[in-house]
Amino acid sequence: AQSVSQxxxxxxxxxxxxxxxxxxxxxxxxxxxxxxxxxxxxxxxLLLKYFSGDxxxxxxxxxxxxxxxxxFSFNLRKPxxxxxxxxxxxxxxxxxxxxxxxxxxxxxxxxxxxx
Amino acid sequence: SQTIHQxxxxxxxxxxxxxxxxxxxxxxxNPNLYWYRQAAGRGLQLLFYSVGIGxxxxxxxxxxxxxxxxxxxxxxxxxxxxxxxxxxxxxxxSRGGSTDTEAFFGQGxxxxxx
Numbered sequence: 001a002q003s004v005s006q007x008x009x010x011x012x013x014x015x016x017x018x019x020x021x022x023x024x025x026x027x028x029x030x031x032x033x034x035x036x037x038x039x040x041x042x043x044x045x046l047l048l049k050y051f052s053g054d055x056x057x058x059x060x061x062x063x064x065x066x067x068x069x070x071x072f073s074f075n076l077r078k079p080x081x082x083x084x085x086x087x088x089x090x091x092x093x094x095x096x097x098x099x100x101x102x103x104x105x106x107x108x109x110x111x112x113x114x115x
Numbered sequence: 116s117q118t119i120h121q122x123x124x125x126x127x128x129x130x131x132x133x134x135x136x137x138x139x140x141x142x143x144x145n146p147n148l149y150w151y152r153q154a155a156g157r158g159l160q161l162l163f164y165s166v167g168i169g170x171x172x173x174x175x176x177x178x179x180x181x182x183x184x185x186x187x188x189x190x191x192x193x194x195x196x197x198x199x200x201x202x203x204x205x206x207x208x209s210r211g212g213s214t215d216t217e218a219f220f221g222q223g224x225x226x227x228x229x
Contacts, residue, residue: 092218107156
């Protein structure tokens with residue numbers, strides 16, 4: 001069955017530290033890839049997405065992610081985190097080409113940034 | 116602009132009672148619709164998704180069912196709730212007809228089965 005795996009469940013960083021959150025998926029066909037963020041008490045919102053083209057995509061708030069097809073990975077990065085980045089982060093994969101509709105999420109990573 | 120409404124926000128139900136959670140989307144047509152359950156440490160578990168009226172795909176065999184009686188309405192139901200059905204349920208939509216879209220989420224329903 002298709003799945004999305006996030007390796008880090010809870011990450012604690014100091015401000016200005018660099019961030020990398022791992023995401024791997026299991027599906028051999030066409031995928032579209034997303035990272036979502038959920039700030040405390042708020043809805044899930046999109047950070048960035050990859051559909052095609054340049055495998056390095058940039059999102060809001062200085063986040064970026066790189067799609068490495070051979071590794072089935074889509075890791076999220078930020079060079080210098082801020083206290084306001086404290087949130088839960090979810091990797092998501094839309095399975096298949098065309099309008100298959102199936103969108104699955106990883107387990108989430110809680111990021112705590114210490115001021 | 117598009118909006119998604121999900122209700123109720125919180126619900127406390129006794130074991131064995133029925134359940135009906137409703138989700139509606141405004142401002143778009145033929146959306147893809149989703150029901151997820153969010154649990155700490157388990158992320159968002161896809162329960163059901165639908166690409167059109169009457170078309171429901173079930174991901175997890177369980178005590179729940181979903182229906183899509185109208186284009187922009189998605190209902191999550193149970194005939195008899197179990198304690199294990201407690202959780203946070205999220206409805207979401209994405210633009211139909213293409214994979215080049217993101218999902219937008221409702222506010223969620225906190226269900227407690229007692």
